[in-house]
Amino acid sequence: MSLDLPLTRNVRPDRSPTDFAAYEANGGYRGLRAAIGKLTPAECLQVIKDSNLRGRGGAGFPTGMKWSFVPMDDAAAGHKYLICNADEMEPGTFKDRLLLECDPHQLIEGMICAAYTIQADIAYIFIRAEYHRAEKLLREAIAVCYEKGYLGRDILGSGYRLDMQVHSSAGRYICGEETALISSLEGKRANPRAKPPFPQVSGLWGRPTIVNNVETLCNIHHIIERGADWFQALGLTEDAGTKLYGVSGRVKKPGCWELPIGTPIREIIERHAGGMEDGYQLRGFLPGGGSTDFLTPDHLDLAMDYGTIGKAGSRMGTGTMIILDDKTCPVGFVKNLMEFFARESCGFCTPCRDGLPWSAQVLDDIENGRGRPEDMHTLARQVEFIGAIGNTHCALAPGAMEPLQSAMKYFREDFERHISGGACHFCEGGAH
Amino acid sequence: MSELIQALSAQEIAGIDAEIAHVPYRSAVAIEALKIVQAHRGWVSDESLRAIARHLHMSAEELDGVATFYNLIYRRPVGEQVILLCNSISCWIKGCDKIQKRIQEQLGIGLGETTSDKRYTLLPVTCLGACDKAPVLMVGEELHENVDTHSLSRLFDDGGGTSE
Numbered sequence: 001m002s003l004d005l006p007l008t009r010n011v012r013p014d015r016s017p018t019d020f021a022a023y024e025a026n027g028g029y030r031g032l033r034a035a036i037g038k039l040t041p042a043e044c045l046q047v048i049k050d051s052n053l054r055g056r057g058g059a060g061f062p063t064g065m066k067w068s069f070v071p072m073d074d075a076a077a078g079h080k081y082l083i084c085n086a087d088e089m090e091p092g093t094f095k096d097r098l099l100l101e102c103d104p105h106q107l108i109e110g111m112i113c114a115a116y117t118i119q120a121d122i123a124y125i126f127i128r129a130e131y132h133r134a135e136k137l138l139r140e141a142i143a144v145c146y147e148k149g150y151l152g153r154d155i156l157g158s159g160y161r162l163d164m165q166v167h168s169s170a171g172r173y174i175c176g177e178e179t180a181l182i183s184s185l186e187g188k189r190a191n192p193r194a195k196p197p198f199p200q201v202s203g204l205w206g207r208p209t210i211v212n213n214v215e216t217l218c219n220i221h222h223i224i225e226r227g228a229d230w231f232q233a234l235g236l237t238e239d240a241g242t243k244l245y246g247v248s249g250r251v252k253k254p255g256c257w258e259l260p261i262g263t264p265i266r267e268i269i270e271r272h273a274g275g276m277e278d279g280y281q282l283r284g285f286l287p288g289g290g291s292t293d294f295l296t297p298d299h300l301d302l303a304m305d306y307g308t309i310g311k312a313g314s315r316m317g318t319g320t321m322i323i324l325d326d327k328t329c330p331v332g333f334v335k336n337l338m339e340f341f342a343r344e345s346c347g348f349c350t351p352c353r354d355g356l357p358w359s360a361q362v363l364d365d366i367e368n369g370r371g372r373p374e375d376m377h378t379l380a381r382q383v384e385f386i387g388a389i390g391n392t393h394c395a396l397a398p399g400a401m402e403p404l405q406s407a408m409k410y411f412r413e414d415f416e417r418h419i420s421g422g423a424c425h426f427c428e429g430g431a432h
Numbered sequence: 433m434s435e436l437i438q439a440l441s442a443q444e445i446a447g448i449d450a451e452i453a454h455v456p457y458r459s460a461v462a463i464e465a466l467k468i469v470q471a472h473r474g475w476v477s478d479e480s481l482r483a484i485a486r487h488l489h490m491s492a493e494e495l496d497g498v499a500t501f502y503n504l505i506y507r508r509p510v511g512e513q514v515i516l517l518c519n520s521i522s523c524w525i526k527g528c529d530k531i532q533k534r535i536q537e538q539l540g541i542g543l544g545e546t547t548s549d550k551r552y553t554l555l556p557v558t559c560l561g562a563c564d565k566a567p568v569l570m571v572g573e574e575l576h577e578n579v580d581t582h583s584l585s586r587l588f589d590d591g592g593g594t595s596e
Contacts, residue, residue, distance in 0.1 A: 089559055089561070090559065091521045091522070091558075092521055092522050092563050093559065094561045094564060128561075129504050130516065130557065130561075130570060130575075132573040167464075168467070169463070169504075170505050171503035171504035172502055172558075173558045184463065187455075187460040187461055187462035187498065188462070188498060189497055189498055205456055205460075248522040248525075248564055248566060249522060254563070254564035254565075256564060290521055320563070322521055322522055322563075324525075325525075328525055333521065336520070336521050336524045340559075
């Protein structure tokens with residue numbers, strides 16, 4: 001059976017980058033030619049809405065709906081911005097790196113089509129500083145596109161003008177939050193902003209701005225070229241398209257694969273990732289990065305899509321799973337995540353700035369045998385308060401509570417055994 | 433005054449001015465400017481910070497607020513090469529603590545420390561997006577995957593002194 005996998009068709013086994021000539025020879029820039037000068041921006045928007053594409057950065061918001069809030073009338077004269085969020089830093093997430101390093105032109109074509117749809121005149125790729133290879137490839141690919149007339153003034157003789165730039169960041173996880181990213185692009189501390197106003201209306205330098213994830217943008221020209229029905233049919237369930245899924249942890253073949261959205265979790269872990277390493281059993285997993293709730297082996301037959309994983313009490317997030325095996329301590333696992341989120345808090349909102357280090361301290365106490373029975377109550381109260389949406393400007397702190405609250409549900413006996421035994425029962429031969 | 437401006441080289445100023453051409457106001461290139469100076473000097477000293485701030489028409493305090501926010505802007509001297517050790521979840525599962533311990537043994541430095549010969553500085557970093565190859569670390573701009581104690585020995589074979 002040969003699957004239609006549009007996003008990775010130019011990804012080679014050795015992960016060498018696809019250059020402009022190879023990209024165009026394999027059908028590249030056809031979507032751009034189908035859109036610019038042929039379809040109106042409103043027609044492009046309708047195709048994306050009809051396709052049911054949802055954001056691949058973690059939140060899963062419908063892309064067409066997000067774009068529909070950008071003012072399009074004459075009153076919106078002036079700059080509008082499209083920003084690609086290539087600040088991949090969610091713990092356990094390694095999918096955008098693949099798209100950036102293997103097929104930079106795919107992202108650029110998707111971005112040109114997206115920018116045309118919202119009539120943006122300037123596009124930025126906000127990339128994390130550590131992705132040196134991807135940054136270099138993108139800069140080269142953008143230069144080629146200017147030469148070929150796919151960027152700059154009067155693209156394909158349509159009168160549409162778009163400029164594109166790469167911004168290499170300087171670290172910090174919070175820059176991946178879209179309003180923090182905008183603050184950072186303005187040269188400021190990356191503090192998230194309260195919404196409203198939403199970036200679609202008042203974003204970068206107060207102008208209408210759309211921020212989309214790399215994988216989301218890589219889909220756009222495929223959808224415009226091949227249609228909403230084609231995209232819908234790629235999915236196995238109610239969600240549309242394909243998804244980059246990944247598995248890391250103690251499995252035989254950790255990796256990242258493009259598969260139809262809605263592929264069962266069991267198939268991803270057992271077939272594509274080769275199942276557990278010898279001598280290790282599956283105890284649980286975070287389905288989509290470090291800020292999603294644990295699921296357990298009971299959930300293996302669920303379809304990996306937004307709705308199904310949501311109903312199971314977690315989120316599909318970035319679609320890259322992190323495996324908890326039976327020789328790794330769940331308390332230590334959550335403590336590692338909590339220390340990450342505490343370190344990466346921007347420090348603006350009190351529940352996040354002060355609450356996360358407190359949670360990390362309680363978990364450190366429990367892990368190191370200093371836990372007290374009342375600590376479980378303290379953690380539950382923290383989950384309740386810090387995890388509530390609305391107590392903070394952004395979702396960092398509520399996200400940090402997701403693995404904790406679900407670990408306390410599924411692995412409660414491990415927490416209690418640490419406290420009653422005054423020691424970690426995994427420390428011999430575990431991950432430590 | 434002129435002494436402060438001289439704290440930036442002509443090359444640095446040219447680099448910063450090229451960035452300013454793309455943005456609506458000068459302070460918008462604060463991060464680029466810090467990175468340009470750091471690329472030339474390895475870190476951002478107080479003198480450099482004040483000179484950049486003057487060039488961007490902002491206060492040194494405001495610029496320091498930006499500089500200290502970002503973990504890859506160094507406000508203290510670092511070694512010739514910075515080792516960025518990923519200690520996020522997938523690397524933790526695969527034993528990054530052991531890697532950190534081995535680096536401590538081999539180079540004599542813990543997180544935030546620099547070898548006495550000024551060759552290496554060790555820093556933690558957010559998930560490096562290579563979790564299928566965990567544990568990973570970067571030395572300078574180079575990513576090293578599936579790191580173990582053997583590959584670490586080769587990586588720093590000739591090098592490292594002891595910490596001060």
